[in-house]
Amino acid sequence: MKRNYYALYIVLFIASICLNYKAYGQHNAAKSFPDRIILNLAEDASTSIAVTWRTDLNTKEGFCELQSITPTRINPTNTQSFKAKTTRVKYGYDGEPTIEANQHSFVFTDLEPGEKYLYRVGKENSWSEWLEFKLPSREKSKFSFIYFGDPQSNIKSEWSRVIRKAYSFSPNCSFMLYGGDIINRAGRDLEWEEWFMAGSYIYGMVPQVLTPGNHDYSGLKIDPHWKYQFTQPGNGPEEVKNTCYFSDYKNLKIISIDSATENELRDENGSALKSQKAWLDSLLTVNTKDWVIVTTHLPFYSSKETRDNPILRKHFQPILEKHGVDMVLTGHDHSYGRGTASDFSEEPSIVYVVSVSGPKLSKVSDKEWMQVKGSNIQLFQEISIEENRLHYKAFTADGELFDEFKIKKRANGKSEFIELHTKINSFQMME
Ligand SMILES: [Fe+2]
Known part of the structure; x- marks a missing residue:
């Protein structure tokens, strides 16, 4: 009887380690909603800007929506929509769970120098929040x-x-x-x-x-x-x-x-x-x-x-x-x-x-x-x-x-x- 208790204890102990390991490993996993949204400067910062984000593999495509900044409620019908380039990636590191994700990338071009814009990324039912950026004007101002x-x-x-x-x-x-x-x-x-x-x-x-x-x-x-x-x-x-x-x-x-x-x-x-x-x-x-x-x-x-x-x-x-x-x-x-x-x-x-x-x-x-x-x-x-x-x-x-x-x-x-x-x-x- 005593031996059975020991066996049960060992099984529960191993199971708890596995569950904890999984939880620990997966907190950096991608989800259906966009995360890791990042802007990068383009070659000509006054007319272009790049955005990249990540989703899980179930989200197979990504879109960007863009509109001029507004002081009032954002009307999504005012936006221009663009399809991003999507790349399936696998990031591995010894002893840690492999992370598989779709990375989505898009470069907004032909924008207006000096203008402020609102954008969001994702797709229907899984959009990011609206974020804003400002492009530099062509003047040499501060x-x-x-x-x-x-x-x-x-x-x-x-x-x-x-x-x-x-x-x-x-x-x-x-x-x-x-x-x-x-x-x-x-x-x-x-x-x-x-x-x-x-x-x-x-x-x-x-x-x-x-x-x-x-x-x-x-x-x-x-x-x-x-x-x-x-x-x-x-x-x-x-x-x-x-x-x-x-x-x-x-x-x-x-x-x-x-x-x-x-x-x-x-x-x-x-x-x-x-x-x-x-x-x-x-x-x-x-x-x-x-x-x-x-x-x-x-x-x-x-x-x-x-x-x-x-x-x-x-x-x-x-x-x-x-x-x-x-x-x-x-x-x-x-x-x-x-x-x-x-x-x-x-x-x-x-x-x-x-x-x-x-x-x-x-x-x-x-x-x-x-x-x-x-x-x-x-x-x-x-x-x-x-x-x-x-x-x-x-x-x-x-x-x-x-x-x-x-x-x-x-x-x-x-x-x-x-x-x-x-x-x-x-x-x-x-x-
Ligand atoms: Fe270094």
Whole structure:
């Protein structure tokens, strides 16, 4: 009799583990209603914008409805309807349930610059809520965007407060830009679930602009989520089509360089390194935008004592300097460093920033290139551009101003750098 009780206990114990495992594994599963709705900037941000979302496999097709913004009740009969591209995907990660879903993607084109729109995604009986976005006008009037260094770890519990603080500081920001290592373990859908939970409806209203880091790669392969859950411009070289690209936003050209590909570009003969160099040089040769900002994961100058990326500098810095790129925003080193330096020029002008928004933090080094630095601190940046003036502010996760400067472009094409961080009373390096 006693033995039977033991057997029953063991069966119940195993059953409870299985049930719990299933519940744990499936909370990131897709449903019939759209989730993970995200906007991405298109090549010409003033007339186009991309949207991507996810459903379960029973929802076999997806539609977008679009109309001009209204102050009154939304009348669905006023909408234009578009059918999205639907791709069946399977995301697997060792030891965790495989997630199967349909990813739906659509690019709205031929829109009116400067206009506000309402849109929703899904299909009959399973629509998302109506979300709004605003396109930039063609004028050089003021706009701001947010920059995040690596979110990477503890995204739900500790990064979520950073994106929410940034959005509360700059609710009308034009887009949010990332420097890679969005999650920690490439391919792990549970971590993407945390990232989408952290930003929630913000992603459906503010376009996200993402470059990958080494943690977004597994060996030489990028996490497949990058191809299917984002719809980035795809105007870069074939080898890195979804991760090296550009967008034009008013008088700014934003460029993503994929420095995580080919094992952090360690092979100087790698095709992705060569093609990105050629693409970047030709793109900047015909550039007509006043400002050029590059985002890439690896720092040109490292803020960490034990790290350096001379191959990146050797191949890309001469191109950036030749074409007068203004700023390079990076991550990877989990501390803060900001400075102007060059391996090639006597008069360096590019501002290099290393920053981190997530809670994986480390100590900054004493390297000379940094004019401002910080250890053990989570940050976000608000960068504003108005005609020939750029205003950079770095804020801590609790909303304190940590670093600040301005750049003014003179009529002769030269830039004037205006240091402002010395005026920040609360400034101190965290140890
Ligand atoms: Fe990294």
